[in-house]
Each structure stands twice: as structure tokens, then as C-alpha cells.
Amino acid sequence: MISGERGVMTPGRLAELLGEPPAPEGDWAAEAVYLSAAALRRRIDPVELAATVPGATALPNGLLRIVLPEPAGVLAEVFPVPDQGWPQTPLTWDNPGFVVRYARARAVAVVRAAPALEVRHEPVGSDGFDPAGLSGARDRAVLRVLAELPGRRVSAEPGWAAFLVRLALAYHDAYEQAAPLPKGDEPASPVHAARVRLALAVQEVLPGPDRI
Known part of the structure; x- marks a missing residue:
């Protein structure tokens, strides 16, 4: 198994911050985007959760939109x-x-x-x-x-x-x-x-x- 390596935001680190793996969204041709319903499922303030996740923004529907500057962490x-x-x-x-x-x-x-x-x-x-x-x-x-x-x-x-x-x-x-x-x-x-x-x-x- 190829395990996590230093200096990048890996899927495992994202899952750790959110409490569950986020879902990749779109084709990633222009930017690497994930969506997460972790705040809704955990019944916590999405704005507060977004503040703990690099690249995350809380959407009006309670989902988090996460944009990674580089997707190679996968x-x-x-x-x-x-x-x-x-x-x-x-x-x-x-x-x-x-x-x-x-x-x-x-x-x-x-x-x-x-x-x-x-x-x-x-x-x-x-x-x-x-x-x-x-x-x-x-x-x-x-x-x-x-x-x-x-x-x-x-x-x-x-x-x-x-x-x-x-x-x-x-x-x-x-x-x-x-x-x-x-x-x-x-x-x-x-x-x-x-x-x-x-x-x-x-x-x-x-x-x-x-x-x-």
C-alpha cells in the first residue's frame, strides 16, 4: 500500500478533519473540488467546521465545498x-x-x-x-x-x-x-x-x- 506522505493534503487527512471522507465533485480539469455533508451529519455549525479545513467554504445548504490547490495528494x-x-x-x-x-x-x-x-x-x-x-x-x-x-x-x-x-x-x-x-x-x-x-x-x- 502506498501510504500518506508529508507536506500534502491527503484524502486521509481530509477525512480526519471532517470526520468522514468527502466526495470529489466535477471533472477536476480546472480545480480539485470536494463536497462534504459532514457538518449536517454531525449536526455542527458548517461555518465552524469549514474554518478547520484548508480550502473549505460553507455553502448555504450546509454542505462544505473544499478546493485543493494541488490534487496530487490523492x-x-x-x-x-x-x-x-x-x-x-x-x-x-x-x-x-x-x-x-x-x-x-x-x-x-x-x-x-x-x-x-x-x-x-x-x-x-x-x-x-x-x-x-x-x-x-x-x-x-x-x-x-x-x-x-x-x-x-x-x-x-x-x-x-x-x-x-x-x-x-x-x-x-x-x-x-x-x-x-x-x-x-x-x-x-x-x-x-x-x-x-x-x-x-x-x-x-x-x-x-x-x-x-
Whole structure:
């Protein structure tokens, strides 16, 4: 399990401050937003609760709207999601098992290839990790799905099957349209390092083999 790392607002820290995991809202393309009904459920003043949570604002309906300046904290606390028993074949996009396993294999391949290309993936929150490297829409889409992990884990009906497919599809888009590794003579950059760290989180969450 990839556990919490220093210097960032992680989902676990948010849940600790609120008393429960907040729910990610929107697509996170422009900003990372959570909504929380913790004040209503705990029957406390939402304004007072908002004052204890960085980036939180109390809405008129009693909900809290929380905006994080950087969403990369979700990478610091991920965990494996159970395999859903999908069939191994066919190896086509019509088979959700293939979609998920192929996404994991792609993430594993990125992490495996990174050292030879001199791409170092530093811990989230360390001086060597630049969260701005994950500011692209494709990267943000993966972070947005990962942000659902804490809430789904405590839910009576987590809906892991649908979650895994959504995460896999988001990562396929990121892999294909936001290059995680340098190409040709391109030097390694902080963007590549951040995307390898993203691949490491996806690898941790998705079930399946290392290769297909």
C-alpha cells in the first residue's frame, strides 16, 4: 500500500478533519473540488467546521465545498482494489477485464522503464516531486477517479467494478495522450517524474498481471 506522505493534503487527512471522507465533485480539469455533508451529519455549525479545513467554504445548504490547490495528494494513499473475476478472454475492449488488466500492464511498464530513461519518481510532498507535472487534463482525470477511493472503501456498495473500468479508461487516455516517459532524445523532466508517480499509483490500485 502506498501510504500518506508529508507536506500534502491527503484524502486521509481530509477525512480526519471532517470526520468522514468527502466526495470529489466535477471533472477536476480546472480545480480539485470536494463536497462534504459532514457538518449536517454531525449536526455542527458548517461555518465552524469549514474554518478547520484548508480550502473549505460553507455553502448555504450546509454542505462544505473544499478546493485543493494541488490534487496530487490523492496519490499518497491508494490501495489495491479486489479483482472482479472478469474472464481472461477475449482480449478486446468489449471485455472490462482486458481493459483493466491492460491498463495495469501499461502502468507497470512505465514504472519499469523509468530508471533506464533517468526518470526518478520522488514521493508526493517531497522537494523532488512537482505537482504541477500533473496539471494536464488527462492526468487530472486519473487523479479525479483515484479521489473516489476513500469514499468507496467505506460505502456499503462500493461499486468497484465500475470504478476499475473508469480508472482504467482514464489511464489509457493519459498513457496515449500525455506521454509518461521521454521520447527519442527528449530529456527527462519533472512532468515525466510526476507521471511515473501517477503510473505507480494506478499500478497499485488496478488488479491484474504485470504483463499481457
